[in-house]
Amino acid sequence: MTSSPEALSPRESETQMTEQVLPQHANVLGTAFGGTIMGWIDICAAIAAQRHCGRVPVTAFVDNLHFKVPISVGDVVSIHGRLTQAFRTSMEVCVRVTRERPGSRDPVLSVEALLVFVNVGENGKGLPVPKLLLETDEDRSLAAEADARRSARKRA
Numbered sequence: 830m831t832s833s834p835e836a837l838s839p840r841e842s843e844t845q846m847t848e849q850v851l852p853q854h855a856n857v858l859g860t861a862f863g864g865t866i867m868g869w870i871d872i873c874a875a876i877a878a879q880r881h882c883g884r885v886p887v888t889a890f891v892d893n894l895h896f897k898v899p900i901s902v903g904d905v906v907s908i909h910g911r912l913t914q915a916f917r918t919s920m921e922v923c924v925r926v927t928r929e930r931p932g933s934r935d936p937v938l939s940v941e942a943l944l945v946f947v948n949v950g951e952n953g954k955g956l957p958v959p960k961l962l963l964e965t966d967e968d969r970s971l972a973a974e975a976d977a978r979r980s981a982r983k984r985a
């Protein structure tokens with residue numbers, strides 16, 4: 830069995846997915862069904878968390894899910910997930926979804942979300958995850974914000 834690394838950079842787990850919105854993904858208004866986008870967000874974030882902890886984690890909490898602009902049938906959707914912080918057994922992942930209209934090369938930020946995953950063992954209890962290596966100013970800033978959100982969640 831390979832042992833877990835002590836710490837990993839956010840770049841090692843960063844995850845990018847691309848989808849195209851098809852008629853079966855739409856609501857009656859012809860825009861993407863929110864639940865479909867949420868499913869893609871959950872998968873993208875779960876892959877990033879799994880790449881970090883090396884096991885299949887479970888979604889514990891979804892926070893700050895904000896649909897900023899509509900996504901339409903035919904749009905190409907890019908979903909990007911990156912860890913903002915790794916705690917003891919849990920990890921926070923930020924997901925940003927951009928839409929690209931056919932014929933346009935300008936991606937528009939459409940949805941943002943924060944998700945917390947827990948690395949669970951066979952008994953359903955949390956297992957330790959590698960620390961997150963904070964290498965850049967952006968890494969440190971995102972991690973400080975994640976730390977503040979974790980404290981706020983614990984107080985709620």
Ligand SMILES: CC(C)(COP(=O)(O)OP(=O)(O)OC[C@H]1O[C@@H](n2cnc3c(N)ncnc32)[C@H](O)[C@@H]1OP(=O)(O)O)[C@@H](O)C(=O)NCCC(=O)NCCS
Pocket residue numbers: 886887888889890916917918919920945947949953954955982
């Ligand atoms: C997530 C789950 C394992 C947490 O169980 P728990 O008994 O609360 O576990 P613990 O108290 O030991 O906490 C484990 C970690 O989860 C975190 N956690 C638990 N609930 C949380 C919440 N609502 N928001 C953020 N983090 C949470 C804790 O902060 C802790 O993190 P840390 O070790 O990094 O400090 C449990 O609630 C569960 O299995 N939920 C169902 C998950 C699921 O089915 N998801 C959808 C399908 S994948």
